[in-house]
Amino acid sequence: MKANRRKTLFRNTGAQVGIGTLIIFIAMVLVAAVAAAVLIQTSGTLQQKAQSTGKQATQEVSSNLIVKNIEGVRAKNSATDMSSTIDLLKLKVGLNVGSHSVDVNQVVVSITDGTTANNLVYAGNHKSYANIGASDGEMDNFNSSNATTNLQTLLTQQTTAITTFNNCDHYFTVERIRDEDASFSQSNPVMNTGDLINVYIATTSSSATGYSLVSTIDTSAGLKNSGLNLVPRSVVNIILTPESGVVTNADFVTPSSYGVKEAVQLYP
Template identity: 50%
Template sequence: MKANKNVRFSEDTSAQVGIGTLIIFIAMVLVAAVAAAVLIQTSGVLQQRAQQTGSEATQEVSSNIDIKNIEGIRAANGDELTNTVDMLRLQLGLQSGSSPVDLNQLVVTITDGSSTNTLTYTDGNDPASEFGGENGNLERLQTTDGATDLFAVREIRDEDESFSQENPVMNTGDLVNMYISTASEEANTENHQINIDGEDFPTENSESGLTLDPRTEVGIVMTPEAGAISQASFITPSTYGVTDIVSLYP
């Protein structure tokens, strides 16, 4: 018969409480804090970029100039009309939902297939020039650099009175006329005048380098500061007839 044996289990309730354990614990806390800070900062930057990208994308698709129609105006020497279109009058508005468009920042490119002009806005109130007043912008087009480098604008409808020559910003519902000189060599002679909205403007010294004869293919591109570009392409009629106003587009 075997004798009973007493079995004892040792109990060790002590733990590591030294400086090494404390350092490891603090290091883990610091690493977690740094990782959390990096994640928070990264998420904030990504959110800002996403908001900016979304805003820019919305503006790109919502700022659209609507070219409603284009008319050509011929210069005249007395009762004799030129055989070319010497001024374009474009009626412009904004498409539904469009953001405001600053015409000061608009760049217009026009080509007749042989020559191309790149145009920017003029209000005609250049302190270094003699042009000013109600017709200063149109008078400015009747100069060599004005005909090749500038376009002019007059408002037709501006219910909120936000559009002015000094601050040409179009809002939804506004309607304006844009004028682009296409004066040819034929119109750039003495005694030729062009009638714009009931006012006569001499075309001498205003050659644009463009020649809009009958059956000329014309392309116009409008590039705003922000938003989609607007384009219009047309071919001038086979004959201009005996009128000084020619319908060109649409």
């Protein structure tokens, strides 16, 4: 009996047709399209954020100022009549290899002698010491083209902004040394790779206010007191903080005696 059993295969060639099937198909296509659009938009946003973050991170680690050397200058009346303190610091500053451009107008220089600490901004900075909503924060009588005039103003004059204060304990000035592309100026102090500048920090003490010269700068109008007192064996710390990038430190101890030297090498 078992040998007589037969197996039969049924073939169903029918399929669903009609408006219902079409609606389901269109719905599936729309869902896939929406999902694809969301994925594309999300990936694009993430890519933009990644590029922006990468650019900022690169700038943070590559925008490095470097202090090549620091020289101290004593105020004087003559070659034999000089101040007992360092009254002006001249920092030779450049950029590390691979650095982005640095806007000196946004650099903050912090200096302390262990007793007094001054936070200095560029003399042409309009905002830092300005009245609220104003742009009157730059050093009074700031000269947009003459570095020597600005240094003299830094040492001998005051500025009236939020309050009236000595220029020497609120500002620093600069002078270009090397600027091959002519991009650096007093009004637009932007450093590019290869540029080299002098940064001037006034460190005039109360005992130096009666001297008439600092280097070749006429200070007969009267030196202003910076609050700093760089006598021999002073421990000095200088920090340069750019708008973006790592800070630069320069620490030194002044010599045990200045002797008869008008200019004293301090760093490195």
